[in-house]
Amino acid sequence: xxxxxxxxxxxxxxxxxxxxxxxxxxxxxxxxxxxxxxxxxxxxxxxxxxxxxxxxxxxxxxxxxxxxxxxxxxxxxxxxxxxxxxxxxxxxxxxxxxxxxxxxxxxxxxxxxxxxxxxxxxxxxxxxxxxxxxxxxxxxxxxxxxxxxxxxxxxxxxxxxxxxxxxxxxxxxxxxxxxxxxxxxxxxxxxxxxxxxxxxxxxxxxxxxxxxxxxxxxxxxxxxxxxxxxxxxxxxxxxxxxxxxxxxxxxxxxxxxxxxxxxxxxxxxxxxxxxxxxxxxxxxxxxxxxxxxxxxxxxxxxxxxxxxxxxxxxxxxxxxxxxxxxxxxxxxxxxxxxxxxxx
Numbered sequence: 239x240x241x242x243x244x245x246x247x248x249x250x251x252x253x254x255x256x257x258x259x260x261x262x263x264x265x266x267x268x269x270x271x272x273x274x275x276x277x278x279x280x281x282x283x284x285x286x287x288x289x290x291x292x293x294x295x296x297x298x299x300x301x302x303x304x305x306x307x308x309x310x311x312x313x314x315x316x317x318x319x320x321x322x323x324x325x326x327x328x329x330x331x332x333x334x335x336x337x338x339x340x341x342x343x344x345x346x347x348x349x350x351x352x353x354x355x356x357x358x359x360x361x362x363x364x365x366x367x368x369x370x371x372x373x374x375x376x377x378x379x380x381x382x383x384x385x386x387x388x389x390x391x392x393x394x395x396x397x398x399x400x401x402x403x404x405x406x407x408x409x410x411x412x413x414x415x416x417x418x419x420x421x422x423x424x425x426x427x428x429x430x431x432x433x434x435x436x437x438x439x440x441x442x443x444x445x446x447x448x449x450x451x452x453x454x455x456x457x458x459x460x461x462x463x464x465x466x467x468x469x470x471x472x473x474x475x476x477x478x479x480x481x482x483x484x485x486x487x488x489x490x491x492x493x494x495x496x497x498x499x500x501x502x503x504x505x506x507x508x509x510x511x512x513x514x515x516x517x518x519x520x521x522x523x524x525x526x527x528x529x530x531x532x533x534x535x536x537x538x539x540x541x542x543x544x545x546x547x548x549x550x551x552x553x554x555x556x557x558x559x560x561x562x563x564x565x566x567x568x569x570x571x572x573x574x575x576x577x578x579x580x581x
Contacts, residue, residue, distance in 0.1 A: 314345070368392065472497055543571075551571065
């Protein structure tokens with residue numbers, strides 16, 4: 239879907255509005271928000287609560303330069319750079335933005351609402367012209383802050399949560415449907431194998447990564463999964479010991495699906511060490527289409543994702559909106575099932 243470049247911008251919450259809502263003077267509100275002294279704890283709590291509820295963002299550029307204009311900065315908040323999936327998306331974002339004359343400022347905020355909220359307030363205070371965030375479920379405070387912004391917001395990676403026709407007031411989105419990717423893999427494996435299937439992934443701060451993909455796989459495979467979510471980060475080792483744990487508890491598992499290719503390779507290493515034949519005894523599949531999956535003695539069955547394209551297209555669409563040009567509200571880059579030799 240493409241929308242025209244015209245449209246009204248959201249009104250920026252002003253310091254005067256904060257002061258009026260909190261029933262204090264503008265000077266008092268300013269002192270609280272700048273972290274100066276000269277007010278009571280009750281006043282501080284009241285002003286900060288109002289600022290958070292209204293989604294107020296201070297303007298450091300205006301304070302330093304006497305200007306309220308947006309800069310050529312683009313703020314990018316990602317949950318991690320330790321996973322190759324996000325690092326390659328960032329490579330696409332940075333390359334395209336710099337080629338168009340924009341400067342990215344990057345923050346790694348984990349999957350933590352408070353960390354994201356504080357980083358966004360810090361970055362937005364420098365008045366970037368646009369913002370890129372990862373698509374996920376957010377707290378009310380974070381959603382309120384994002385909805386209050388007058389700058390374009392781009393949400394990347396996960397399109398599975400799109401439940402309504404997108405509006406111009408919504409963040410633009412570039413990514414893929416992870417539920418559909420899991421569904422396709424589940425259907426493919428259910429046509430080739432019979433028996434119990436297992437899933438091995440990770441969770442961070444009680445947030446299960448790749449949950450839409452896992453649910454899609456379960457639906458496609460056609461029976462409940464034996465799932466194991468590790469309190470760890472994605473890695474070869476997590477895939478290795480996660481496979482050991484799941485197979486020890488569920489020795490009848492015939493198919494293993496992993497959060498990503500790195501974990502799948504770890505699982506393959508465990509099976510190889512224990513003499514388990516792949517795919518004769520257990521079929522193994524990953525996600526991401528990472529390079530490591532293509533250099534194994536037996537090529538990994540996985541789903542290839544156009545990671546660089548996600549980053550580049552997100553940057554292009556964001557800058558089109560910055561320049562008030564027509565732009566797609568949602569772009570699905572798709573995915574491809576790679577039929578390897580492990581499943």
